[in-house]
Amino acid sequence: MTKVLTSRFDLKGKACDIDVYLKTGGYQALEKAFKELTPEKILEEVKKSALRGRGGAGFPTGMKWGFVPKESKRPKYLINNADESEPGTGKDRDLMRYDPHQMIEGMIIAAYTLGANVSYIYIRGEYWYIKEILEKAIAQAYQRGYLGKKILGSGFDHDMYVHPGAGAYICGEETALLESLEGKRGHPRLKPPFPAVVGLYGGPTIVNNVETLAAVPWIILNGGDAYRALGTEKSGGTKLYTVSGHVNRPGNYEVPLGYPLMNLINEECGGIPGGRKLKAVIPGGSSVPIINAAEAGKCNMDYESVAAVGSMLGSGGVIVMDESTDIFETTRNITHFYMHESCGWCTPCREGTRWLYKVFDRMKRYEGRPGDIELLYDLADKILFKSFCPLGDAAAMPVQSAIDKFRDDFDRRIKYDLVQIHKAAD
Ligand SMILES: Cc1cc2nc3c(=O)[nH]c(=O)nc-3n(C[C@H](O)[C@H](O)[C@H](O)COP(=O)(O)O)c2cc1C
Numbered sequence: 001m002t003k004v005l006t007s008r009f010d011l012k013g014k015a016c017d018i019d020v021y022l023k024t025g026g027y028q029a030l031e032k033a034f035k036e037l038t039p040e041k042i043l044e045e046v047k048k049s050a051l052r053g054r055g056g057a058g059f060p061t062g063m064k065w066g067f068v069p070k071e072s073k074r075p076k077y078l079i080n081n082a083d084e085s086e087p088g089t090g091k092d093r094d095l096m097r098y099d100p101h102q103m104i105e106g107m108i109i110a111a112y113t114l115g116a117n118v119s120y121i122y123i124r125g126e127y128w129y130i131k132e133i134l135e136k137a138i139a140q141a142y143q144r145g146y147l148g149k150k151i152l153g154s155g156f157d158h159d160m161y162v163h164p165g166a167g168a169y170i171c172g173e174e175t176a177l178l179e180s181l182e183g184k185r186g187h188p189r190l191k192p193p194f195p196a197v198v199g200l201y202g203g204p205t206i207v208n209n210v211e212t213l214a215a216v217p218w219i220i221l222n223g224g225d226a227y228r229a230l231g232t233e234k235s236g237g238t239k240l241y242t243v244s245g246h247v248n249r250p251g252n253y254e255v256p257l258g259y260p261l262m263n264l265i266n267e268e269c270g271g272i273p274g275g276r277k278l279k280a281v282i283p284g285g286s287s288v289p290i291i292n293a294a295e296a297g298k299c300n301m302d303y304e305s306v307a308a309v310g311s312m313l314g315s316g317g318v319i320v321m322d323e324s325t326d327i328f329e330t331t332r333n334i335t336h337f338y339m340h341e342s343c344g345w346c347t348p349c350r351e352g353t354r355w356l357y358k359v360f361d362r363m364k365r366y367e368g369r370p371g372d373i374e375l376l377y378d379l380a381d382k383i384l385f386k387s388f389c390p391l392g393d394a395a396a397m398p399v400q401s402a403i404d405k406f407r408d409d410f411d412r413r414i415k416y417d418l419v420q421i422h423k424a425a426d
């Protein structure tokens with residue numbers, strides 16, 4: 001299988017040194033982009049590649065870059081979203097700590113295409129040690145003339161900065177990230193206008209995920225068509241998944257888009273321990289609907305096929321659960337996360353996640369009341385598509401899908417003898 005993103009992972013971090021990176025083909029795509037291609041031609045290749053954003057929403061990258069106006073009175077910006085806080089997802093961490101220059105090279109090519117002279121890497125605060133790796137790599141790139149004034153003798157200048165977040169999941173949402181980067185509290189902004197038109201400090205801004213940008217050098221070196229051919233027609237290339245939970249070899253695995261989910265679990269990850277049966281999978285990080293074993297059996301890992309079984313590819317965090325798992329507990333845990341991370345800006349999410357958790361909490365003590373499962377469902381319904389930003393949807397979808405598919409695990413938590421008690425009291 002072709003490795004686009006992880007070809008240097010076997011070097012165990014040695015590629016952080018620019019000399020090792022250069023010896024293994026590094027910065028050749030940048031040389032090609034500056035010496036043989038125009039920004040228009042690069043954009044065309046990225047569009048052809050069918051690369052879709054790897055941060056969760058799967059928006060076509062070339063189309064997004066195309067929204068940035070050519071002429072702008074305000075400076076344009078590129079932002080690399082390295083906030084990576086979705087439970088179950090840890091792929092960007094390895095892309096940055098094992099091969100930081102690949103991502104930096106992708107950023108410089110993207111910035112050149114967009115005409116952005118400044119970029120920021122907004123990195124999750126807990127990745128402090130990776131921030132240091134990135135800063136060293138950026139300093140090396142300046143020394144070799146890949147960053148700074150007149151890059152590779154061209155007329156293009158570019159400066160790159162690393163900015164750590166402070167532990168809020170909402171700051172991974174692109175507009176809350178912009179607020180945070182401007183030094184304000186991380187609340188999402190109303191869209192439209194979209195950041196590509198009005199973003200950081202009011203200037204046109206592209207926010208892309210680490211993995212999206214790390215794929216760019218390969219696309220430039222090998223061509224958009226070659227990248228697309230690795231995956232499916234609508235979902236080009238390869239994808240890095242973080243597989244966790246009940247598998248023998250959890251970890252990050254790069255496979256082509258369209259790869260069968262069960263092959264990922266059984267072949268790459270060595271199957272489920274102890275010969276136990278699969279019960280459920282969360283295929284794209286904690287925000288997406290859960291699927292059962294039958295759905296997992298017919299699920300290929302590309303945007304369209306995962307949608308066909310009622311879920312989403314999301315951020316690529318694959319959480320595998322065997323038959324010993326209590327899906328009620330899994331969902332309660334996820335709900336606690338969203339309640340804690342709700343930024344409090346809008347009522348459906350701020351109040352709804354707390355009410356959800358309140359009901360979950362009494363059910364945890366096996367003190368659920370008759371009607372509580374319907375109440376959970378209804379509360380989730382009041383949050384879903386009625387919140388200001390997608391964090392609300394992310395809180396609601398796991399609850400509804402878990403009830404739909406694993407009702408028995410919820411039923412056990414209801415104290416049905418209360419019915420008898422009430423009847424007796426009547
Ligand atoms: C609550 C929330 C958290 C998010 N966290 C991240 C994140 O940590 N990293 C990321 O790349 N995208 C995250 N996103 C998605 C971003 O808003 C945005 O779509 C993405 O960075 C765009 O990059 P892409 O087009 O390359 O995927 C998050 C979205 C939401 C709603």
Ligand code: SF4
Nearest residue numbers: 343344345346349389
């Ligand atoms: S949905 Fe939640 S996280 Fe998003 S703005 Fe509303 S309160 Fe904040």
